[in-house]
Amino acid sequence: MNERSMFAFLVYLSFIVSLASLTPIDSSVSLVASSSAQSESGSLRNTDASTLSHAKIYKIEITSSITNRFSRTSVVSRVRNVANTAQEITFSVVIPDTAFISGFVMEINGKNYTADVKEKDQAAHIYKQAVASGLAAAHVTTRNSNDFTVSVNVEPEAKAVFYLTYEELLKRKNGKYEQIINIYPKQPVEDLNVEVIISESKKITDLKTPPIRSGNEIINDNLELDPRADLEVINETTAIVKFSPNLERQKQIAHLLGTNEKEGFAGQFVVQYDVERDPKGGEVFVQDGYFVHFFAPSDLEPLPKHIVFVLDRSASMQGQKIEQLIDSMLKILDELHENDLFSIITFSSYVTVLNLDNMDSNTLYPSIAKKIDGYCAWSLTDMHYDSLNKYKFPKAYLANKENIDKAKDIVRRVGASGGTDILSALSVGLHLIKLEKGTKHDNIDRQSIIMFLSDGDPTIRITYTEDIATRITKLNAGPEKTPIFTLSFGEDADRKFLQKLAFDNSGFLRHIYEAADASLQLQDFYQQISSPLLTNVAFKYEPSVTSLTKTQFPIHFDGSELVVAGWYGTQDTFKPAVDGHGIHGSTEFEPTVYHVVSHTERLWAYITIKQLLENENAIYDSKIRKKAIDLALKYSFVTPVSSLVVVKPNDTVVFDTDTLQGTLEHITQMPIVRTTPFCSELYPIPTEKPDLLTELPWINDILEDNGIINVSKGKYKLGLNETLAESEDCPKTPFNTPGKCRLLHSCSTVFSQLTSASDLDTHFCVLKNEFAGICCPETD
Structure with missing residues (x-):
């Protein structure tokens, strides 16, 4: 095969790097010899193996070297075209959402083609130049997948070898680190080997390999799926x-997991372990001037806690999702600690705060079911947050057996109907937290937590997610900010919004896959936040220490781990410390410092990049x-x-990357659980437009008697009684996104961002040459 024909191939890449703590995609790696990606269910998709008969994978090697929790995984796939004609052969790897690819090489007939990492805009420029010159090129942005996929045309009987390397920091969860390797070659592989090498500076504990998993299922007790791995403890x-499963064992595992035996192994190989803990304040690993503090x-x-469960019961939750939500909540209620307080909110078109002291055996009513001004539900578009003080809400309940039994009785009868009013639900949740802090139940200081679960986008009242996130973050501002942990549920969930909401409020996002084990996933998530140990955790270092990653953490949970990295230079003494507030008050911890041979500098760079880009708006700064x-x-x-770029004389191939969520679960519907209508269905909620001059009182300062406002660009009609269907594109909304020019009263989503006339000037636009407009975000 000559050099030009060698690179006359179609290259396709679909690889997604999720934002920090985004997202809930399982850490995994998958090898395939086909262009098909991970299925929407998150499980491994069955495909007719006959379509792959021309591509024989004769060897797969996966080697993961873990040094002090930082792993470097190498994936090597060796493939031969056994057909008598040239064929397209595909290499595909599903990488962890927290990982960074750090190397890729293709070897075709003994020649290596190495990818370089380039700045994303530069990579795009190289691609355009290649296309303009009529050369082979590919620059593809693909969403809703976390696959790295390359297809190459290979001559008859020729071989191709693919080498991919990625790196990631293993995250401690529920008291253990977990390395997940997803293997899916779509055919039995004669030589299939996985090796995980663990080298820690502390004693390794609880090393094990749980049963093989399939898809996104987090627990599988089938002992027949024991991987029969060889665990060798060196020291x-x-x-x-x-x-190293042989051909027969690969087929057996496929059968047990319910996949096509002709496609061989299709599952997740998992290694779990922990390390011995240092009670003095953790361990600090130093090397060549860099350090990492665990x-x-x-x-x-x-710490005792007050946890507020905010549960979506809108119509889109009907069927299996609401059943799984109920099942998981029944189990979570049993896991509350005896000194905990809890509140339960359900929401759809309106908000319900469950009242355990006034239950009705046939129906559920909001705590505000008494008609006030003719209504028993509300929206923040109709009244200000402070007006919630008018209403009498149920108290937070102590997690004793009596209250838990009452809560279970109500939860069992929750049904799904109505729209999705996220802003009102979260605002009420924060209000309940505020009320409890004011009363200080039993004179005990409790850590407040909101656990928010929603399966979809907001559909009524304020629906612009940027506006919702901004309003909630403002309501939750202050030294006692309540962590909000968000759980996205179902394929329609806006995980980008839910991640931002959590990130801005000291929490994190997890995605709940709508598989058979969804309730177990929810319980697993709750266990991560069920035991707060410290609040206001601060890492302290000498002033000479620089290039620090984040050093302030609002809360630390049992079973997790906080990590800080930085540059301490050449100083002889290095004495870090950690402050935190625990159940017995303020405590200072003094960690132990170890000199190690590790990847400390690369780990510092990894953590720094992750934190720089964890806020979705940071990429535009x-x-x-x-x-x-x-x-x-x-x-x-x-x-x-940044992007991967392959360059060779006369041919250029660019591998582009982008950021988004991973694949989601397929929805399976089940019968709806019916309940008696809530009172808000009997008394409709008002839907009047907001009063512009009340919402933006500063407009009165620039408003003339004839309805004209005087801005820096001139005088224009405010148009309070106008409705203009036409709108033009504009470059920058108050949320720093492109938008459409609209009348002010038609764009309530930006009101929270307009605090003065100067804010209006910044995003001002003109409609029909006479009306004052604002650059308004486009809605779906």
Whole structure:
């Protein structure tokens, strides 16, 4: 095969790097010899193996080297075209959403083609130049997938070898680290080997390989799926785990997992472990001037908490989702600690705060079911947040057996109907937190937490998600900010919005896959936040320490781990400390410092880039973007601001990357659980437009008697009684996105961002040459 024909191929890449803590995609790696991606169910898709008969994968090697929680995984797939004609052969890997690709090489007939990491705009420029010159090129942005996929045309009997490397920091969850390797070659592979090498500076504990998993299921108790891995403990800090299923065992596992035996192994191989904890304040690993500080103190009593469950019961939750929600809540209620307080809110077109002291055996009513001004539900578009003080809400309930039994009785009867009013639901949740802090139940200080679960976008009243996130973050501002943990549920969930909402409110997002084990996923999530140990955690270092990652954390949970990295230079002494507030008051921890041989500098760069880009708006900040790009290029990390590029004389191939969520679950409907209508269905909710001059009182200062406002660009009609269907594109809304020019009263979503006439000037536009407009976000 000559050099030009070798690169006359179609290259296709679909790879997604999710934002920090985004997203709930399982950490995994998958090898395939086909262009098909992960199925929408998140499980492994069955495909007719005959379509792959021309491509024989004769060897797969996956090697993961974990050094002090930082893993570097190498995936090698060796493929031969056994057909008598040239065929397209595909290499595909599903990488963890928290990982950065750091290397890719294709070997075709003994020649290597190595990818470089380039700044994303530069990569796009290279691609355009290649296309303009009539050369082979590919620059594809694909969404809703976290696959890395490359297809190459291979001559008869020729071989292709693909090498991919990615790196990630293993996250401690529920007291253990977990390395998940997803294997799906779509055919039995004669030589299939996985090796995980663990090298820690602390003693390794609880090393095990649980049963093989399929798809997104987090628990599988089928002992027949024991991977029968070889666990070799070299010494107390080093271990090697090997997994090499032969052809017969691959087919057996496929059968047990319910997949096509002709496609061989199709599942997740998992390695779990933990390390011995240092009660003094964690361990600090130093090397060549860089350090990484791991903090997970043991033997601390959990703080009592007030947890508010905010549960979506809108119509889109009907069927299996509402059944799974009910099932998981029944189990979570049993896991509350005896000193905890809890409140339960359900919401759809209106908000319900469950009242355990006034239950009706046939129906559920909101605590505000007494008609006030003719209504028993409300919207923040109709009244201000402070007006919630008018209403009498149920108290928070102590998690004793009597209250838990009452709560279960109500939860069992929750049904799904109506729209989705997210802003009102979360506002009420924060109000309940505020009320409880004011009363200080039993004179005990409790950590407040909101657990928010929604399956879809807001559909009524305020529906612009940027506006909702901004309003809730403002309501939740202050030194005692309540962490909001969001759970996206179902394929229609807006995970980008839910991630931003959590990130801006000291929480994180998890996605609940709508599989058979959805209730177990919810319980697993709750366990992560069920035992807060410390609040206001602060890492302290000498003033000479620089290039620090985040050092302030609002809350630390049992079973998790806080990580800080930075540059301490050449100083002889290094004495870090950690402050936190626990059940017995303020405590200072003094960690132990270890000199190690590790990847400390790369781990520092990895954490720094992750934190630079974890806020979705950071990518548009030129300074933050440049810093992230410089680090990505220096350390060869493929990130949301960098791309892989393959360049050879006369041919250029660009692999582009983008950021979005991963694949979601297929919805399976079940019968609806019916309940008696709520009172808001009997008394409709008002839907009047907001009063512009009340919402934006500063307009009165620039408003003339004839309804004209005087702005820096001239005098224009305010048009309070106008309805203009036509609108023009405009460059920048108050949320820094492109939009459409609309009348002010037609764009209530931006009201929270307009605090003065100067804000209006910044985003001002003109309609029909006479009306004052604002650059308004486009809605779906």
